[in-house]
Amino acid sequence: MARLNVNGQLLQHDAEADTPLLWVLREQLGLTGTKYGCGVALCGSCTVHIDGVAVRSCAMPVSAVQPHQKVVTIEGLSAESVNRKQTIGGTVGEHPLQTAWVKNDVPQCGYCQSGMIMAAAALLKKNPKPTDADIDAEITNICRCGTFNRVRAAIKEAAGITKTTGLDIIHITRSAA
Amino acid sequence: MSGTALNRRQFIGTGAAATAAVSGGFIFGFPTNATAQGQAPEVNAWVVIQPDDKVIIRIARSEMGQGTLTGLAQMVVEELECDWAQVATEYPTPGQSLARKRVWGDFGTGGSRGIRASHDYVRKGGASARMMLVQAAADEWKVPASECTASKGVISHAGSGRKSSYGKMAAAAAKLTPPTEVPLKDPKDWKVLGTRLARLDTVDKTNGQKVFGADLKLPGMLTASINACPVFGGKLKSYNAAAVEKMPGVKKVVAVGDNAVAVVADTWWHAHKALTALPVEWDFGVHAKAQQAEFNAVLKAGLDASDAVVGTSNGDIKAALAGAVRKVEAVYAYPHQNHATMEPMNATAKWTPERCEVWTPTQNGEASLSAAALAAGLPAAQCEVYKIDLGGGFGRRGAVQDWVTQAVQIAKQLPGVPVKLLWSREEDMTQGRYHPITQAKMTAALDGQGNITGLHMRISGQSILAGVAPQNIRGGRDPVVFQGLNNGGGEAMIGYTFPALLVDHAMRNPHVPPGFWRGVNLNQNAVYMECFIDEVAHATQQDPLALRRKLMVQHPKHLAVLNAVAERVGWDKPAADINGQKVHRGLCVTHGFGSYVAACAEVSVSAEGKLKMHRIVAATDCGHAVNPQQIEAQVEGSFVYGLSAMLHEECTVKDGRIEQRNFDTYPSMRIAEMPKVETIVMPSGGFWGGVGEPTIAVAAPAVMNAIFAATGKRIRELPIKQQSLRA
Numbered sequence: 034m035a036r037l038n039v040n041g042q043l044l045q046h047d048a049e050a051d052t053p054l055l056w057v058l059r060e061q062l063g064l065t066g067t068k069y070g071c072g073v074a075l076c077g078s079c080t081v082h083i084d085g086v087a088v089r090s091c092a093m094p095v096s097a098v099q100p101h102q103k104v105v106t107i108e109g110l111s112a113e114s115v116n117r118k119q120t121i122g123g124t125v126g127e128h129p130l131q132t133a134w135v136k137n138d139v140p141q142c143g144y145c146q147s148g149m150i151m152a153a154a155a156l157l158k159k160n161p162k163p164t165d166a167d168i169d170a171e172i173t174n175i176c177r178c179g180t181f182n183r184v185r186a187a188i189k190e191a192a193g194i195t196k197t198t199g200l201d202i203i204h205i206t207r208s209a210a
Numbered sequence: 211m212s213g214t215a216l217n218r219r220q221f222i223g224t225g226a227a228a229t230a231a232v233s234g235g236f237i238f239g240f241p242t243n244a245t246a247q248g249q250a251p252e253v254n255a256w257v258v259i260q261p262d263d264k265v266i267i268r269i270a271r272s273e274m275g276q277g278t279l280t281g282l283a284q285m286v287v288e289e290l291e292c293d294w295a296q297v298a299t300e301y302p303t304p305g306q307s308l309a310r311k312r313v314w315g316d317f318g319t320g321g322s323r324g325i326r327a328s329h330d331y332v333r334k335g336g337a338s339a340r341m342m343l344v345q346a347a348a349d350e351w352k353v354p355a356s357e358c359t360a361s362k363g364v365i366s367h368a369g370s371g372r373k374s375s376y377g378k379m380a381a382a383a384a385k386l387t388p389p390t391e392v393p394l395k396d397p398k399d400w401k402v403l404g405t406r407l408a409r410l411d412t413v414d415k416t417n418g419q420k421v422f423g424a425d426l427k428l429p430g431m432l433t434a435s436i437n438a439c440p441v442f443g444g445k446l447k448s449y450n451a452a453a454v455e456k457m458p459g460v461k462k463v464v465a466v467g468d469n470a471v472a473v474v475a476d477t478w479w480h481a482h483k484a485l486t487a488l489p490v491e492w493d494f495g496v497h498a499k500a501q502q503a504e505f506n507a508v509l510k511a512g513l514d515a516s517d518a519v520v521g522t523s524n525g526d527i528k529a530a531l532a533g534a535v536r537k538v539e540a541v542y543a544y545p546h547q548n549h550a551t552m553e554p555m556n557a558t559a560k561w562t563p564e565r566c567e568v569w570t571p572t573q574n575g576e577a578s579l580s581a582a583a584l585a586a587g588l589p590a591a592q593c594e595v596y597k598i599d600l601g602g603g604f605g606r607r608g609a610v611q612d613w614v615t616q617a618v619q620i621a622k623q624l625p626g627v628p629v630k631l632l633w634s635r636e637e638d639m640t641q642g643r644y645h646p647i648t649q650a651k652m653t654a655a656l657d658g659q660g661n662i663t664g665l666h667m668r669i670s671g672q673s674i675l676a677g678v679a680p681q682n683i684r685g686g687r688d689p690v691v692f693q694g695l696n697n698g699g700g701e702a703m704i705g706y707t708f709p710a711l712l713v714d715h716a717m718r719n720p721h722v723p724p725g726f727w728r729g730v731n732l733n734q735n736a737v738y739m740e741c742f743i744d745e746v747a748h749a750t751q752q753d754p755l756a757l758r759r760k761l762m763v764q765h766p767k768h769l770a771v772l773n774a775v776a777e778r779v780g781w782d783k784p785a786a787d788i789n790g791q792k793v794h795r796g797l798c799v800t801h802g803f804g805s806y807v808a809a810c811a812e813v814s815v816s817a818e819g820k821l822k823m824h825r826i827v828a829a830t831d832c833g834h835a836v837n838p839q840q841i842e843a844q845v846e847g848s849f850v851y852g853l854s855a856m857l858h859e860e861c862t863v864k865d866g867r868i869e870q871r872n873f874d875t876y877p878s879m880r881i882a883e884m885p886k887v888e889t890i891v892m893p894s895g896g897f898w899g900g901v902g903e904p905t906i907a908v909a910a911p912a913v914m915n916a917i918f919a920a921t922g923k924r925i926r927e928l929p930i931k932q933q934s935l936r937a
Contacts, residue, residue: 048479049458056479060433065425066418068601069478070552071635075873078552107418126417134416138408138839141847142275143415144422144552144601169882175873177552177602178275179850181884183843 036100039064040109043100050096054088055079057095058106066107066147070175077174080148080155081106087155107147110154130154133187141178149174153188162192251380253342254388255302255313256286256335259380263363265292268302270314271324272573273411274603275847276902277840278324280409282332284836285325288402289336289394292363292376299410304575305594317575320608320726322803322900325836329898334392341389346382347374397834397895406839411599423556423571423598428628431558432461434620435482436631437490438470438641441866442721444495445469454484463488464623466616474624478632497721497866505647505720505863506543512670512716513541513651519685519717521669521692525710527655530664534655538749540742542652543927544734545860546722546868547645548876553601554638557617560628561586566593566618571600573608581611585618604851605726609678610643636871643725644861644868646672648734652742655710660750662761664710667695667738673717674731677724691715693731694802694907695739700897702732702802705768706743706761722863728851729906732802737928740798740911745924754797754915755781762799767831767894771808772799774829774890779810788814788824796915798908805899806831811885811912815920819935823853823885823913828905830889833897842889844901849887852909854879860929877931 034045039062046061053072058064058081067090070078074092081090082105083098098104111126126132130150133139140146149172156163156171163171168185176184250260258266267286273279279299287294307314315331316323340360347365348355351372358367363376397403414420439445449471451463459480466472471490475481512518531537557570559582566586572578575597583590595614600607617631633641648671655664673688682688693702695713704711727733743761747754755776762769776797779785785793791814799808812825828845835841858877861868870876910928918924923937 052479056477059425060477060479063427064418065421065427068422068553069424069632070554071873073635073872073874076552076878111417131416135408135412138412138843140275140412140415141277141843142552142600142602143411143420146415147418150416172881175552175878175880177550177604177851177854177878179847180843181850181881182846182887184881185884 035095037095037098037104038100038102039104040106046095048095050094052095054081054090054093054095054098054104058090064106064108068144068147070145070148075175076145077152078145078148080151080174082151082155085155085158087152107151110150128154129191130157130187133191137183137187137190139180139183139187141180145174145176146180149176149180149184153184153191157188157192162194163188251384253339253380253383254335255310256332257290257339259376261377261380263296263375263377264298265290265296265363265376267297267299268314269299270302270307270317271328272317272319272575272597272600272603274319274573274600274607276324276844277409277837278319279411280407281325281836281840282328283410284402284407285329285332286336288400289333290340291360294402294407296363297410301575301597303594303596304579305590307576308579308590318577318608319573319603320605322902322904324902326804326898326900333394337392337394338388339383341392342383342386343376343379345386346379350382403834403836405837407837409840421598422553422601423558423569424553424601424632426558426569426598426630428558428560431628431630432474432476432624433478433481434472434474434629434631435478435485435634436466436470436472436616436637437485437488438637439492439494440640441492441494441497442723443497444866445493446471447491447493449491450489454488457484457487460484462624464620466619470616472616472620472631474620474629478630482634494866500721500863500866502862502864508718508720509647509649509670512718513649513668515670515716517716518668518714519687520712520714521687521689522695522697522704522711522713524697525664525708527664527666527710527712530655530710531653531666534663535658536656538654538656538746540652540745540924540926541649542738542741543649544647544737545862545928546647547727547855547859548639548642548861548870549602549604549606549725549727550639550876550878551600551602551604551606554633554635555607555613556630556632557614558628558630559617559621560626561618561621562626564592566621567596568594568614568617569596569598570614570617571598571607572611572614573600573603573605574611577608577611578614581614582618585615586622604728605730606643609726612641635873639871639876640868642861642868643678643723645727645733646674646724646731647720647722648672650734650738652738654742654746656750660752662708662746665708667713668716669713670716671718672724673719674724674726676717676719678726686717688715688717690731694735694800700804703765704739705765705799705801707764708761720863721866722868729903732800732904732907733852733855733910736798736800736907737911737914740800740908741914741924741926744796744915744918748918758797758799767806768799768801770894771806771829771831771892772797774892775808775810775827778827778888778890779812781810785812791816791822792920793824794916794919796912796917796919798911798915800904800907802904802907803900803902804833804897805901805904807904807908809905809908809912811916813913813916813920815917815935817936821917821935823883825886825888826909826912827888828890828908829892830901830905831892831894832899832901833893833895835891835893838891841891841901845889845905846887848903848905849909850879850884852906853883853913856910856913856928856930857883858929858931
């Protein structure tokens with residue numbers, strides 16, 4: 034049995050050494066919030082944190098992750114101890130990005146969003162006030178539904194940057210039929 | 211084992227009655243909707259009301275990111291007059307629908323039809339339920355129903371001051387005969403429709419709790435990875451199962467149909483690793499030597515062939531071309547493209563000689579049921595499909611249900627064992643149902659003053675219907691080919707009036723299977739028409755906006771969205787420089803899926819030919835706007851899908867197979883390339899148009915026209931990735 038520190042818990046698994054971290058998380062530990070998208074670290078759906086750094090877990094052999102290294106998945110992004118807000122749609126995570134994501138109604142299908150949020154969380158950890166260029170450079174996850182402009186708006190909102198340049202919504206009031 | 215992450219609140223739908231039992235890392239997916247449980251009173255097929263006043267609204271269409279769960283719920287709630295905060299949704303199953311004579315209508319979710327094809331009966335479902343609830347209260351209170359009112363889930367009788375909640379009346383209401391006359395509200399009285407409501411399904415997509423098909427885990431479940439013959443039409447010849455059977459976790463190696471082999475194992479990783487190591491021999495069949503260059507040559511020949519069928523025609527195009535003082539001619543090309551949903555195709559199937567069950571993300575649950583029944587060798591009444599929200603659809607998960615067929619074929623070889631089939635990304639890229647490949651030759655006849663006297667558009671290339679539904683082709687004509695080019699009809703109309711017009715199609719079908727790809731044929735038809743109109747404008751020294759306005763006099767709704775974007779950008783004045791670079795603009799306008807859409811793109815092209823898309827202003831007239839903030843999300847997303855296609859996406863054939871196998875060779879647009887999008891939602895009322903697709907079509911032409919404005923060099927082939935933007 035090998036050990037992994039995931040979301041603050043020391044967990045055991047019996048996966049072979051070359052198994053990607055993604056599949057240990059999903060199939061051994063039941064943490065399916067981290068998604069399979071490409072298997073070769075191109076799309077970012079599988080992004081998790083290892084010691085606070087964004088890592089594409091589909092191309093990371095589990096044997097390369099030491100038990101003292103802290104793996105955080107989307108399920109563990111907001112600490113368990115903090116109260117979460119219960120809404121009709123579920124439990125809103127307390128991480129500022131999760132709050133901003135909900136406020137901006139960012140997800141469409143949602144499949145890439147775990148990885149997108151984890152990539153954004155790692156960015157804010159090392160760069161609390163990212164510029165557009167920083168976001169462009171660091172958020173390279175693929176989203177096929179096309180949530181990019183709301184992703185950008187939510188990152189800036191979570192960062193306390195009020196200006197949401199990527200999202201300029203105009204609504205002409207419905208005319209009487 | 212960690213149990214902390216497995217607190218899946220829901221499984222099917224978002225209904226409170228839809229629950230997931232969790233035990234030791236297993237997620238038990240069951241038909242847990244209220245219909246199956248029979249717990250809460252069903253007022254009618256659309257509305258279930260629990261004693262605690264929670265309202266569960268049934269949604270037949272599938273949620274794949276487009277927001278249809280929320281939009282359709284808004285329609286029911288508008289007429290039901292319940293409290294939005296009490297609303298949850300759930301999917302009825304296709305089997306339940308079959309047993310109840312299709313009480314929920316069409317399950318198909320494509321063609322941007324979710325709202326526009328069901329607004330009437332869905333609203334009536336809500337209105338009828340409200341009338342029954344009010345009647346139940348009136349009966350109890352022994353007062354006329356006409357003296358009672360309903361608001362926010364509470365029925366009131368002003369005369370007696372009595373009040374009751376829906377939850378208390380639901381059981382009695384359910385026993386009443388539904389009304390036959392069900393009037394609907396005048397749109398001016400809408401309170402829920404037309405408002406910027408947040409989606410109902412956002413939160414679980416931000417905390418890892420959302421269960422997609424790929425995440426499903428059933429007790430005793432095995433997992434499969436599959437490899438189908440890479441050459442379309444080829445067959446499985448042989449495989450050496452003994453070579454991998456002793457690999458970790460491997461349970462069985464199975465042939466799937468006549469063209470695929472799958473490894474079934476305890477985990478997907480074990481299955482896929484063994485599949486990768488499995489020696490397989492294929493009979494590649496008659497297309498083993500098919501090459502992309504041959505297709506391109508066949509399509510090019512079609513541009514001048516005599517076997518074309520007429521799509522749209524008015525006036526005498528022959529006379530116009532013969533009498534032309536001058537002609538403008540251009541040839542355009544659009545490639546095969548993959549849907550590339552972020553969640554690869556998957557289905558979980560369990561087969562016994564008596565029953566077959568399938569859990570799958572699908573755009574058409576009824577089509578999934580048909581495919582499952584056929585593959586299972588059982589009557590549909592002995593099969594069931596449990597729909598799961600999709601990790602992207604874009605048309606791939608609708609008309610063709612190949613992955614469902616495969617999952618059942620695999621499960622049939624392990625009776626009683628649920629098997630989850632998940633395609634690898636490579637399988638998804640190479641076994642697609644691709645955007646059809648076409649070329650078009652555009653010819654404009656001009657008089658001495660530069661007026662267009664006639665326009666001939668010859669399309670050569672692939673028919674989707676020929677591959678997906680050949681029974682719908684009549685007299686060799688695939689009507690879908692002419693999307694956006696029809697003279698009239700409410701679906702997809704050309705906005706220009708020409709003295710003579712001929713749009714015809716020489717059908718040329720390569721062996722690559724085609725499919726409905728989000729936006730469908732409107733995508734390339736808008737490129738061909740709108741870039742060519744731009745070409746004619748420049749060839750005749752006319753402003754591209756002025757020329758369009760001149761040609762659109764008889765199409766005021768097309769003109770209105772065009773004018774809206776032109777006014778918003780300030781077309782009359784040049785755009786301000788950005789970072790020392792000149793900014794250039796391009797326009798596009800079209801009509802599709804019942805909606806009028808236009809875009810103006812602002813771009814810069816550096817001296818080295820590097821493209822920067824700064825901003826796109828888009829306008830949509832969808833008749834009635836159900837949820838403007840979701841329309842904006844669909845418009846923004848449509849630019850990602852359309853611009854990614856324009857910039858990067860192309861599937862090419864070598865030796866009969868698709869060459870692109872992952873996102874390295876089939877790149878998808880990322881955030882750095884994304885322009886700002888400003889969306890003008892301008893519903894003019896009186897009709898219902900779709901919003902999930904039409905804007906995709908205006909993305910590429912608007913940018914391509916702006917590139918020409920910047921460089922003077924016309925790009926006529928997509929994608930633009932390997933072409934130099936400057937001469």
